[in-house]
Amino acid sequence: MATEAPDAGAFMAAVESLVGRAPELSPLDAGLLAALRMGVAGDTRAFAKVFGVPHALVLRATSELADEFGLVAVTGRDPRTQRTRLELTDAGARLLEGAALAA
Amino acid sequence: MANVAPPLKKSHAAGGWGALRSCGKHLLKSGSALTGAMTLLKANQSDGFDCPGCAWGDPEHGSSFEFCENGVKAVSWEATARRATPAFFAQHTVSELRGWTDYALENVGRLTEPMRYDAKTDRYLPVSWDEAFAEIGAELRALASPDEAEFYTSGRASNEAAFLYQLFARAYGTNNFPDCSNMCHEASGVGLTQSLGVGKGTVLLEDFERADAIIVIGQNPGTNHPRMLGDLRRAAQRGARVAVLNPVRERGLERFADPQAKIEMLRGGSTSIATHYFQPKLGGDMAAIRGVAKIVLMRDAEARAAGEPGLLDDAFIAQHTTGLDAWRAEVEATSWGQIEDQSGLTFDEIQTLAEVYLGAERVIATWAMGVTQHRHSVITVREITNLLLLRGHVGREGAGLCPVRGHSNVQGDRTVGINENAPEWFLAALEREFGVAVPREPGHNVLHAIHAMTEGRARAFIGLGGNFARATPDTELVAEALRRCRLTVQIATKPNLGHMAVGEVAFLLPCLGRTEIDRDAAGKSQIVTVEDSMSMVHGSGGINKPASPHLKSEIAIIAGMAAATVGSERIDWAGFAADYDRIRDAIARVIPGFEDYNVRVRRPRGFRLRNAAAEREWNTPSGKAEFSAAPLPAEIEHQQARRRKSAYVLQTFRSHDQYNTTIYGMDDRYRGVYGERRVVFAHPDDIAAMGATPNARVDVVGLHEDGRTRVAEDFRLVAYDIPRGCVAGYYPELNAVVPFSEAGDLSDTPLSKSVMVTFRPREAA
Structure with a gap:
């Protein structure tokens, strides 16, 4: 979790760093990873609210990150809202460390 | 994966407000920078997602920010x-x-x-x-x-x-090509084609932002297309009048708490939707609209006689329509007794509705199955169209006709050849x-x-x-x-x-379901496209892993x-x-209309198929919008039922936990029904007239002339705010008493909103 409050500039830098390191990731994929790492949002619905991204698109990014890339693990899903809770996998954590994101 | 709801408190704190308060606010404090982040995140998201929940339009590219209540049910159902x-x-x-x-x-x-x-x-x-x-x-x-x-x-x-x-x-x-449209909006397609030359609605979502009056006829958006309630709510908040005609008092049409209006939700508040709520008898909409037209035409004549400007759009009528005189003659020949008896509304109620209509510069009329699943549905759709033509409410901003489709691509299927x-x-x-x-x-x-x-x-x-x-x-x-x-x-x-x-x-x-990622041979995800009720064509890509590799x-x-x-x-x-x-x-x-399909469907919001009538181009035999001069039916089912012993007119409809024939759950919370589906809603006086009491169990027995016995067994009578002589219950359970031998004139639509039935106490069964 973040030890100090993130700001938008740091967040954007993190996203750009991740996309640069792993070009197969979309900015949204990278944003979701960075948000997990920086403690901005731990689930899809919170992420959607903070960034004004349609929740459906965040769920799609989650599917890609979990099923295709193995960078996040789904730890729970609320069937009433589809809010999906996530955590970084070891592979995800390694990617973020490699991208030298502030933790 | 644990597919269970987390404890409410934890969920509440972890998401939504918690996120916004504890972490997101640090991002939010730098507004312009956050805008940059949002723009960055949305980059390369060319594939939208079209919710399979209904066919209401989307303000954003192919997906709303948040699933509505029904949308998330549809998504969860597949997931x-x-x-x-x-x-x-x-x-x-x-x-x-x-x-x-x-x-x-x-x-x-x-x-x-x-x-x-x-x-x-x-x-x-x-x-x-x-x-x-x-x-x-x-x-x-x-x-x-x-x-x-x-x-x-x-x-x-x-x-x-x-x-x-x-x-x-x-x-x-x-x-x-039998298709589900045959069972829902066929009458709209037939009626609008006859009147306007195109079988689709003429409005865009933006028109709801500009209308002064919205007449909602025979539909229940709270259950069937909840996102429409958001648009009606915004219209009501800015002062537009929303006049509802629905035999059943539907809570969702009276007040609506938008889940995306957080402050309102937290305070337990809600916004009034319907400024006027009329409860005609089943099938009475055409007579009600006829009554409104009679008042409009009368007031117009009075104004002109007094040397004042008329109330009709004379220029529009002259340039764009034909057949007004014949319809006017029919309207004048229709007695108030007939109008009141067939509609189930009083003169005063109809006059109030006429004032809503006359008081608006821009009028939208919307409708759904409550209009289309009767024998006289086509002429009812045309009567609604007539009314809007009188004052030029077709083909201009903030006004028009809007049949609201049910399934998410029922309109598109017809467009591409399911016909x-x-x-x-x-x-x-x-x-x-x-x-x-x-x-x-x-x-x-x-x-x-x-x-x-x-x-x-x-x-x-x-x-x-x-x-x-x-x-x-x-x-x-x-x-x-x-x-x-x-x-x-x-x-x-x-x-x-x-x-x-x-x-x-x-x-x-x-x-695969609509929500599932569909990959081509090379492993790249593919999109499909759909057309909503406003003729907008959207792209939609899956969001979840397929349920099975097979x-x-x-x-x-x-x-x-x-x-x-x-x-x-x-x-x-x-x-x-x-x-x-x-x-x-x-x-x-x-x-025609799909040129550059692959390019245009990947643009934000997709593209709109041209609607000639919305541009006042009329593809009718006369080349003009055609007033219908149909007389009111001599008698409709609720009038016939009065002459039969213990007969009632039944409409079938959905519960709140239902999407067409798919049952998500056993509750119907807006109507106060929980854990059951075999219920019939009836007026308390009708329940008493049956010799029954609320909650008594009955069989529903069809009363039809084709010699076939139809019984749907074991339903609970629920006292409800519905006109006398009219009852309602859920399909598909009650489809057993809907006769396939009877259908709408010119549309062949089943008469699911005007089924003649009687009741048999269970103990006598």
Whole structure:
């Protein structure tokens, strides 16, 4: 979790760093990873609210990150809202460390 | 994965407000920078997501920010972790499953493998896709005529699937296209085409932001298209009048707490939706509108007689319409006694509605099944259109006609050729594009298909989604008709009761849902496209991993059946299935309005198909918008019921936990019903007149002249705010008393909102 409050500039830098390191990731994929790492949002619905991204698109990014890339693990899903809770996998954590994101 | 709801408190703190408060606010404090982050995150998100929940328009590109209540139910329904595997079917015979409820059967979960019915064991057994396609092809080729096959389409099918499906059927040699539109908005299509030359609504979502008055007729958006409530709510908040005509007092139309209005939600508040709520009797809408027109015309005449400006749009009427004088004569000849008796509204109520209409510069009229599932639905749609034409409320900003479709692509399916009587230009264009001869003889709609199967003239049924046996009238009769077929093929995501009405040879083929990621041969995700009620065409890509590795898309299944039936010499079915862009390119060459389809559908919000009437171009025989001069029916069902002992008019409708024939749950919270579905809503005085008390249990007995006995057993009477003589209950349970022998004039739509019934106490059953 973040030890100090993130700001938008740091967040954007993190996203750009991740996309640069792993070009197969979309900015949204990278944003979701960075948000997990920086403690901005731990689930899809919170992420959607903070960034004004349609929740459906965040769920799609989650599917890609979990099923295709193995960078996040789904730890729970609320069937009433589809809010999906996530955590970084070891592979995800390694990617973020490699991208030298502030933790 | 744990598919369980977290503790509420934890969820509340972890998401939403918690996130915004504890972490997100640090981002939010730098507003412009956050805007940059948001823009960055949305980059390269060309594939939107079209919610399968309803056909209401989207303000954003292909998806709302948040799922609405029904949308998330639809998504969750597909995303379930439950599976209907071959092991499940091995444990249960089809005969046994026929005794399950709709809810229980669909709740088994997602189909995982193609299945073939085995008559010896009375079970579905797994089969390979190749074997299934080959046998289906052989069976279809063996029919004496292609017209012995029925190709049913659910409104879930995408434009691409529907186009390929109709191409398959027509290349095979038939125009038999029963589709779910036949059971819902057919009357709207027929009526609007006669009046305006186009069978679709004329408004855009933006028009709801500008209308001064919105007349909502025979629909219940709170349950059937909740996102519409947001638009009605915003209209009400800025002072527009929202006049509702609905026999049933629907809470969702009275007040609405928008889940996205957080402060309002937290305070437990809500916003009034309906500024005026009228409760006509079932089928009384045409008479009510006739009454409004009578007042408008009278006031106009009075104004002119007094030397004041008239109230009609004279310039519009002169330039763009024909037939007003004949309609005016009909209106003047219609007595107030007839109007009041048939509508069930008083003169004062109708006058109030007329004042809403006359007080607005821009009027929208919307409607749904409450208008279209009556015998006189087509002329009712035309009467509504007449009223709007009087003051030029068609073809200008903030005004127009808006039939609100149910299934997410029912409108698009018709646009791309699911039409048993397609126009010649379309058929000729197909022949030019594909080099195949296609039939011209009109085919079967739903009622024709049921007749043909019942009489043995149709021997094969292919169902592209849906639940034909349960969605149609006379449930048992239709199930028997399916069982008489040589071949039944059901393409579905979950098992349903319709799948248990098996032909001699029967297949159950599992397909991807709209919410699932659909990859092409190279592993790249593909989009499909749909058309909403405002004629906007959106792209939609899946968001979840498929429920099983053995699933195929509807498009791939159609292509597989088509190749096995008609061969691939003229049409590259496999190529279409491999790349949906190729299907869209073909559509663009066949159907005007889809030019640059693949480019335009990937733009924000997609694109709008041109609606000539919205531009005041009238593709009618006269070249003008045509007033209908139909008289009111001499008598409609609620009037007939008065002359019969203990007779009532029944409408079937959805519960809040329901989407068409799919039952998500057993509650109907807006109407205060929990944990049950076998209920009938009736006026307290009618319950007393039956000699019953609220909560008494009764059988519902059909009263029809065709000699067929129809009984739906064991329903609880619920006292409700509904006009006397009118009752209501849920389909599909009550479809057992809806007669397929009766249908709407000119539309063949089932009369699901005007079913003559009586009640039999259970103890006397």
